Amino acid sequence: MNNKINFSKxxxxxxxxxLLAVIISILFLxxxxxxxxxxxxxxxxxxxxxxxxxxxxxxxxxxxxxxxxGDVNVKQFGIEGDFLIKFEKNANENEKFxxxxxxxxxxxxxxxxxxxxVETVGPKVSGExxxxxxxxxxxxxxxxxxxxxxxxxxxFSLGSIIALIHDVVITLGIFSILSFEVNLSIVAAVLxxxxxxxxxxxVIFDRIRENLLKYSKLKTNEIADISVNETLSRTIITSLTxxxxxxxxxxxxxEILKGFSFAMILGVVIGTYSSIFVASPVLNYFKVTQRTLLxxxxx
Amino acid sequence: MLSFTKIxxxxxxxxxxxxxxxxxxxxxxxxxxxKKVNLGLDLQGGSYILLEIDTRPLINQxxxxxxxxxxxxxxxxxxxxxxxxxxxxxxxxxxxKEKQDKFKNLFFxxxxxxxxxxxxxxNKFELELEFNxxxxxxxxxxxxxxxxxxxxLKQSIEIxxxxxxxxxxxxxxILQRGDKRILVELPGIDNPExxxxxxxxxxxxxxxxxxxxxxxxxxxxxxxxxGEELTVNKRVVISGDNLVDAQPQFDNQSNQPIVxxxxxxxxxxxxxxxxxxxxxxxxxxxxxxxVISAPQIREAIIGxxxxxxxxxSFQESTDLALLLRSGALPAPINIVEERTVGPDLGKDxxxxxxxxxxxxxxLVIIFMFIKYRIFGLVSNISLVSNxxxxxxxxxxxEATLTLPxxxxxxxxxxxxxxxxxxxxxxxxxxxKTEKSIIHAFDTGYNxxxxxxxxxxxxxxxxxxxxxxxxxxxxxxxxxxxxxGIVTTLFSAYFIARHLTSVIVLNDKKGRYFNL
Numbered sequence: 001m002n003n004k005i006n007f008s009k010x011x012x013x014x015x016x017x018x019l020l021a022v023i024i025s026i027l028f029l030x031x032x033x034x035x036x037x038x039x040x041x042x043x044x045x046x047x048x049x050x051x052x053x054x055x056x057x058x059x060x061x062x063x064x065x066x067x068x069x070g071d072v073n074v075k076q077f078g079i080e081g082d083f084l085i086k087f088e089k090n091a092n093e094n095e096k097f098x099x100x101x102x103x104x105x106x107x108x109x110x111x112x113x114x115x116x117x118v119e120t121v122g123p124k125v126s127g128e129x130x131x132x133x134x135x136x137x138x139x140x141x142x143x144x145x146x147x148x149x150x151x152x153x154x155x156f157s158l159g160s161i162i163a164l165i166h167d168v169v170i171t172l173g174i175f176s177i178l179s180f181e182v183n184l185s186i187v188a189a190v191l192x193x194x195x196x197x198x199x200x201x202x203v204i205f206d207r208i209r210e211n212l213l214k215y216s217k218l219k220t221n222e223i224a225d226i227s228v229n230e231t232l233s234r235t236i237i238t239s240l241t242x243x244x245x246x247x248x249x250x251x252x253x254x255e256i257l258k259g260f261s262f263a264m265i266l267g268v269v270i271g272t273y274s275s276i277f278v279a280s281p282v283l284n285y286f287k288v289t290q291r292t293l294l295x296x297x298x299x
Numbered sequence: 300m301l302s303f304t305k306i307x308x309x310x311x312x313x314x315x316x317x318x319x320x321x322x323x324x325x326x327x328x329x330x331x332x333x334k335k336v337n338l339g340l341d342l343q344g345g346s347y348i349l350l351e352i353d354t355r356p357l358i359n360q361x362x363x364x365x366x367x368x369x370x371x372x373x374x375x376x377x378x379x380x381x382x383x384x385x386x387x388x389x390x391x392x393x394x395x396k397e398k399q400d401k402f403k404n405l406f407f408x409x410x411x412x413x414x415x416x417x418x419x420x421x422n423k424f425e426l427e428l429e430f431n432x433x434x435x436x437x438x439x440x441x442x443x444x445x446x447x448x449x450x451x452l453k454q455s456i457e458i459x460x461x462x463x464x465x466x467x468x469x470x471x472x473i474l475q476r477g478d479k480r481i482l483v484e485l486p487g488i489d490n491p492e493x494x495x496x497x498x499x500x501x502x503x504x505x506x507x508x509x510x511x512x513x514x515x516x517x518x519x520x521x522x523x524x525x526g527e528e529l530t531v532n533k534r535v536v537i538s539g540d541n542l543v544d545a546q547p548q549f550d551n552q553s554n555q556p557i558v559x560x561x562x563x564x565x566x567x568x569x570x571x572x573x574x575x576x577x578x579x580x581x582x583x584x585x586x587x588x589x590v591i592s593a594p595q596i597r598e599a600i601i602g603x604x605x606x607x608x609x610x611x612s613f614q615e616s617t618d619l620a621l622l623l624r625s626g627a628l629p630a631p632i633n634i635v636e637e638r639t640v641g642p643d644l645g646k647d648x649x650x651x652x653x654x655x656x657x658x659x660x661x662l663v664i665i666f667m668f669i670k671y672r673i674f675g676l677v678s679n680i681s682l683v684s685n686x687x688x689x690x691x692x693x694x695x696x697e698a699t700l701t702l703p704x705x706x707x708x709x710x711x712x713x714x715x716x717x718x719x720x721x722x723x724x725x726x727x728x729x730x731k732t733e734k735s736i737i738h739a740f741d742t743g744y745n746x747x748x749x750x751x752x753x754x755x756x757x758x759x760x761x762x763x764x765x766x767x768x769x770x771x772x773x774x775x776x777x778x779x780x781x782x783g784i785v786t787t788l789f790s791a792y793f794i795a796r797h798l799t800s801v802i803v804l805n806d807k808k809g810r811y812f813n814l
Contacts, residue, residue, distance in 0.1 A: 047644065099492045116644035122635035125349065129770065136768035143760045151753055185703055188765060188773045192710065192780065195761030199714075199754040203721065206750040234724040237670065238717040241663045245713030248659035249706055254651030256341075257706055264710070 007228050007276060008221040011284075014277035018166055025173020032176050037183035038086065038119050040133070042126035045119040046085040046101075052111035053081045060085070063108035066101075078255040082116075133187040137168065140191050144198050152205060153292055159282035160201045163274040167197045171266050185260040193267025196242070200235060200275040207231050208283065209293065216290050224280040239272045301741050301800040311793045315684055318691030318786075325694060336693045339701035339775055342649050344642030345486035350498060350632045351479050352455055354448050357630040358388055358439060361447060365390065365426075368414045369437070378402055389438035396433060403428060406437075418446050448478060451629040456481055459632075461625040462497050480635070491639055493618075501587050501631050502622040504539035506570070508532045509581040509593055520583070522590040524610050529590055531583045536573045541566025545623035547616040550608060556616035557608040560623060567603025575599040584609075586619075652705035659709045660686070667716055671723055673802065678719040681795035685715050688786040693779065701775030711783030717754070718791035722747045740803050744796060751791065759784045 038045040050060070060083050061074045070088040077084040089097075098118060106113045121129070141164055149157040168190055175182055207227035215223060243265065250261035303311075325335055340347050362385055369390070373380050378401060382393040394402055406415055406428055416425040425443035429436040439447065456473060459481060463471045472484035483498070485491060510517045510530045520531045544561040562570055574582070574596050583593040584607050592609040611619065664682065667675040689708065693700065726743030733739035762784065765777035 049643075114641065114643070116641040118637065118639040120634075120637040122633075124351075125636045132768050132770065136764050139768070140761050140764045143764060144757055147757060147760060184770070184773050185776075188703055188769065188776045191761045191765050192758075192776075195758035195780075196714070198757040198761075199717070202753045202757055203750050206753060210746075230728065231724070234717075234720050237720045237724075238714070241666060241716050241720075242710070242713035244662040244666060245659035245709045248655045248662060249709050252651060252655035252658055253706065253709075254648055254655075254702075256648060256702055257652070257655075260703065260706060 004225075004229050005232070006225060007280075008225045008284075011221065011277065011281040015281055018274070018278055021170050021173070022166060025169045025176070028173050028176040029169075032179075034172065034176050034182045035179045036130075037181045038121050038126070039183040040126050040130040041088075042121050042123040043086060043088040045117070046115060047077060047117035048083050048085065048105070049114040049116055050081045050083070050109065050111050051114070052109075055081065055109050055111055057083065059109050060105075063105045066104070082255075129184065133184070136187065137190060137194070140194050141165070141168075144194070148198075148202070148205075152209060153288070155283055155286040155288045155292065156205050156209075158286065159279045160198060160205065162282055163201055163271075163279035164194055164197055166274050166278050167193055167267060167270045170270050171263060174266055175263070180262070181259060183259070185257075186263050189260050189263035189267065192264060193271055196268060197271030197274060200238075200271055201279045203234065204228060204231055204275050204280060205283075208280070212288070212290050212293055220284045220288055221281075224283060228276050228280060235272060235275070239268055242268055301737060301744070301796070301803060303797055303800060308797060311797060314789070315688065315794060318684070318688030321691035321694040322687045325690065334694050334697055336690065337697060337699045338645075338649075339699045339704065340484060340486060340638070340645075341640050341702045342645045342652075342700065343486055344488075344640050344645035345484065346488045346491040346494070347636075347638040348483040348485070348491065348495065348498070348634055349476065349636035350455075350459070350481045350483065351635045352448075352451060352481070352628075353631045353633060354444075354451055354479075355387070357447065357451055358444070359385075361439075362388070362390055362437075365414055365437070372405060372414060373402070376401065376405060389436050391434060391436050393433045394435050399430060399435065402435065418442055420446070445478075452478070452481070454629045455632060458625050458628055459483065459498060462621060463494065465621045465625060466494060466497065468494070481632075487642065488639075491637070495634060495637070497618060497622065499632060499634060500622055501628045502539065502625070503587055503627040504542070504623055505585045506536040506538070507534065507583050507585055508536065508573075508577060509583050520585060520588060520590050522583075522593055524592065529581075529583060529593055531585065531590065536582070537562065537566045537569050539623060539627050541569070542623055542626075545620040547613065547620045548606070550606070553608075555608055556611045556613045557606045558611075558616050558620045558623065559604065559606050562603045562605075564603070567601070570603065570605070571599060571601035575601075586622075591619075648702050649705075652702055656705060656709050656712070660712050663712055663716060667719075674719075674723055674799065677795050677798045677802070678716055678723075680798060681719065681790040682712065682715055684794050685783075685786045685790040686712065688789065689779070689782050692782045692786065696778070696782075698778050698782075699775055700779070703773060704775035704779045707776040707779030707783065711780065711787065714758070715783065715787040715790070718751045718787055719795055721751055721754070722791065722795075737803055740799065744792075748792075751788070755784050755788055 048060075057074060057076060061072070064072050064074065064085065064087075068089065073086040075084050076082070102113065102115060141161060144164070145157050145161045148160050171190060171193060172182075174180075175186070204227055207230055208224055211223045211227050211230075212220075215226075218226075246261050246265050246268065249257050250265060253261060321334065324332060366383075366385060370383070378394060378398045380392045380394050382391070384391050406426070407424060408415075409417060414426070417423075418425055421442040423442040424440060425446065426437055427440040427443070429438070452475060456475060460471075460473050463473065463483070463485070468485050468488055470486055472482070474482045474484075476482045485494065488494065508531075510532050512530070516533045517530050518533055519528055521527070522529055541562050542560055543563050546559050548557055548559045549555065550557045578596050578598060581593045581595050583590045585591070592607060594608075607619070660682075664679045667678050667682075669675070671678060686708070689711065698704075722744055725747040726740055729739040729743045729746075730736070733742065759781060762777050762781035766774055766781065769777050
């Protein structure tokens with residue numbers, strides 16, 4: 001290979017960078033927290049389309065000036081005249097509530113209003129959904145840890161799991177920093193990121209394992225270097241095709257899929273980075289050599 | 300790895316053909332096999348409503364019915380008791396220590412037990428006893444609660460089904476979720492408010508006499524039409540259980556919407572007797588603790604039919620008749636989650652989803668062709684086959700396609716080429732050291748196999764866990780992602796490999812190997 005890049009030279013710098021990013025993410029998650037959507041916080045979400053395009057966001061806000069709603073959040077959503085309204089009140093305590101609210105809004109802004117979407121989640125259900133989401137992510141991580149442990153050695157398993165946690169924490173950290181909404185589809189995105197990042201890591205680990213058996217004289221970092229370089233074109237091409245697909249969802253897939261595809265794009269970039277700069281150095285820290293692999297076969 | 304037996308080739312393309320056949324069912328209806336990919340509520344529009352039954356009032360109600368039988372049993376067997384009190388979830392009484400054993404034996408008698416039902420399903424009693432010195436507590440056992448809960452849930456589902464069928468929505472789904480919840484899915488409904496009102500009402504109807512003074516055993520209720528407060532006797536004359544039919548009608552004289560009801564034989568007899576004895580008094584018609592109307596009894600009503608008028612609109616009388624016909628829910632029901640998507644948003648989502656799918660697909664195809672030329676073409680053919688088989692499998696499973704599900708398909712398109720990329724990059728490496736082209740392809744496929752499998756199994760794990768723990772739309776994503784992995788492996792290792800082998804074996808000079 002002519003285009004050999006000395007990745008291991010950057011391992012230390014990259015690891016410090018990653019560590020900082022993880023710490024910052026954790027601090028944000030801890031102090032600022034995540035902007036949970038209706039799914040996890042409970043409350044009501046309305047998506048409306050107003051026929052009269054002259055209606056501004058302030059008008060919509062004023063029409064919702066009803067004390068019993070509690071904290072109301074209105075924002076422009078997609079094309080002009082489309083708004084997303086969120087409030088904490090659980091609209092299902094009273095079956096007529098939504099009907100009354102609809103009439104109220106239409107009357108106050110004096111224009112036909114099309115209610116495109118209504119989502120109401122009670123506090124009990126939202127709590128359960130959050131618990132389910134967290135359980136799913138933890139279970140997915142454990143299942144993969146177990147799979148890699150069976151297929152490789154425990155050091156590989158640990159390396160990949162550190163990389164995965166790195167990806168998940170930083171992705172969520174960025175969501176916290178940007179105050180992006182976290183809902184059910186973001187959990188799906190995070191799990192897919194976990195799958196994708198794992199996929200990437202496995203490809204490199206597979207090559208490292210193969211090369212460890214091939215070259216007995218080289219240091220672990222050198223082998224990691226060779227392996228990353230050998231699989232580099234694949235890593236780039238796959239990331240590119242996946243990103244092509246994801247960007248097409250992000251740009252053309254409509255408002256509802258925006259958050260989901262954004263999380264995925266972040267995840268693919270971070271996941272690709274972590275396979276090279278996080279998972280591989282871990283093997284060196286745990287002193288993985290040819291002997292680690294051969295030990296099993298001797299037994 | 301490049302040699303294929305005829306049988307193998309045949310079965311590969313047979314499977315591909317089957318996939319394409321099933322996929323085509325979505326576009327052209329077939330009389331023999333009626334299978335289709337269902338659109339989720341987020342794509343076709345509709346309402347998803349999750350209901351939860353509240354069994355607490357029911358427990359108390361059931362305990363109330365035990366009071367008289369228990370007292371009767373105690374008196375009959377000369378067991379002296381005092382401090383008989385009933386609370387939210389238990390009955391407590393004081394019995395002298397020496398009599399407690401006798402009571403216990405009677406309480407847990409297997410045969411002819413009038414107070415404590417034996418649930419043969421669980422081999423346990425419905426009620427249990429707790430002793431604290433002289434105090435005895437009677438309450439529901441774990442299994443008693445379970446069977447009470449299950450019965451109430453089953454009955455509620457039945458009644459909800461009747462109510463929804465009566466409204467006449469198309470293809471409603473009504474399912475039990477867990478042990479306390481009922482899921483109602485109503486495709487095509489963009490204004491579920493009326494149905495929500497119908498579902499939320501217990502619709503417990505009772506006819507009770509109005510008392511003149513605050514007599515013992517009466518309660519104050521509000522007459523909903525005028526806001527007047529009435530003192531209503533707690534004793535129920537007849538209840539909705541005695542009703543056999545209810546229909547909305549117009550009153551002959553006032554032309555107001557009313558509800559005409561018909562009582563069963565027993566109800567008619569009772570109603571006749573009470574109305575004969577109480578001419579001149581007012582009879583309150585109570586629905587869920589509010590008085591709909593309280594007309595004066597002018598004459599005995601013996602025909603078993605009557606009317607309820609309460610200044611209704613026609614819609615209100617229709618709904619009341621519907622509620623009375625379908626019967627009362629055994630326990631109150633609350634809506635804990637609702638998601639409604641209007642049909643135009645659903646259509647927008649499909650359009651945007653399909654459009655982004657096509658764009659993503661075309662971009663990936665162009666990229667692969669530029670990068671790998673003829674083998675990019677092979678990879679693209681396998682990608683198209685992949686997509687078709689995926690739709691085919693989703694059709695066979697009659698899976699529900701949601702918006703995140705479409706995202707799952709697009710993601711699969713992006714990631715599907717990974718298997719082919721892995722293989723081609725491996726072959727490229729092999730070509731550097733290997734002189735025989737066929738050999739290079741062979742080892743390339745062989746060596747990449749383990750990696751491809753490892754890489755895909757990990758994603759499959761994520762998909763399976765998402766499927767188990769995900770709810771609603773997320774499940775749809777898991778289904779497409781999981782299906783995509785299976786079809787990806789098939790198309791990379793069978794279809795693409797076979798096409799590659801055809802090219803390699805026919806082109807020994809290696810004209811096309813500009814990988």
